[in-house]
Amino acid sequence: MTTTSGAGHEVAAAREAAVAETMDDIRAIEGELGVTREAVAAIRDRLLRLAARRELFPLADFPGPGPDEDRRSFLYRLAQDDDDRFALYAQRSTGAVKTPAHNHTTWAVVVGFDGQELNRFYERSDDGGVAETHQHLVEAGTGVAMLPDDLHSIHIEAPALNFHCYGLALERLDERVYFDARSHEWRVFNSVSGIREARLGRSEAQFC
Numbered sequence: 001m002t003t004t005s006g007a008g009h010e011v012a013a014a015r016e017a018a019v020a021e022t023m024d025d026i027r028a029i030e031g032e033l034g035v036t037r038e039a040v041a042a043i044r045d046r047l048l049r050l051a052a053r054r055e056l057f058p059l060a061d062f063p064g065p066g067p068d069e070d071r072r073s074f075l076y077r078l079a080q081d082d083d084d085r086f087a088l089y090a091q092r093s094t095g096a097v098k099t100p101a102h103n104h105t106t107w108a109v110v111v112g113f114d115g116q117e118l119n120r121f122y123e124r125s126d127d128g129g130v131a132e133t134h135q136h137l138v139e140a141g142t143g144v145a146m147l148p149d150d151l152h153s154i155h156i157e158a159p160a161l162n163f164h165c166y167g168l169a170l171e172r173l174d175e176r177v178y179f180d181a182r183s184h185e186w187r188v189f190n191s192v193s194g195i196r197e198a199r200l201g202r203s204e205a206q207f208c
Ligand SMILES: [Fe+2]
Pocket: 102, 103, 104, 108, 152
């Protein structure tokens, strides 16, 4: 946990304001355009503008797991509406992190900030599995945007901080599925452990 000085608190307050403004815009984008390719592209572009404000996200405010922990990434919750819609997380990883191909059952956007996160995209194949269609290396200044049924996997090799934004909070996504290549089966993907509260004034807030 990080305890910040007065200057650190100013950064945290400015960050909270910028995040709130961003989420207001994202709500408006979805309201105007619905859940469409155009909307998620606009949401990605809006989040890229937030991520460009580098002074608001000092890496020291988002420490990753230490060497003694059995996980290699934390999700810091930066925003979430009272009804659990419009959730924004900063994912900080300290080592290799990867997922199998999965959907989200809500729209999802990933934008880069520090380090690299390879995103592989898939379509469902005729044999009931997945076939890769393309890749995108997410790093500072770039991002990817997905509709609820789109399939991707993420692959991180070295320490990174990226932003992940969803139309509904991760703990509510209890019907996401992933493809288990070993058993050639689709399984429910409901692991949401490791979320840390990063909003000011919340129970686990770390920045005041
Ligand atoms: Fe995902």
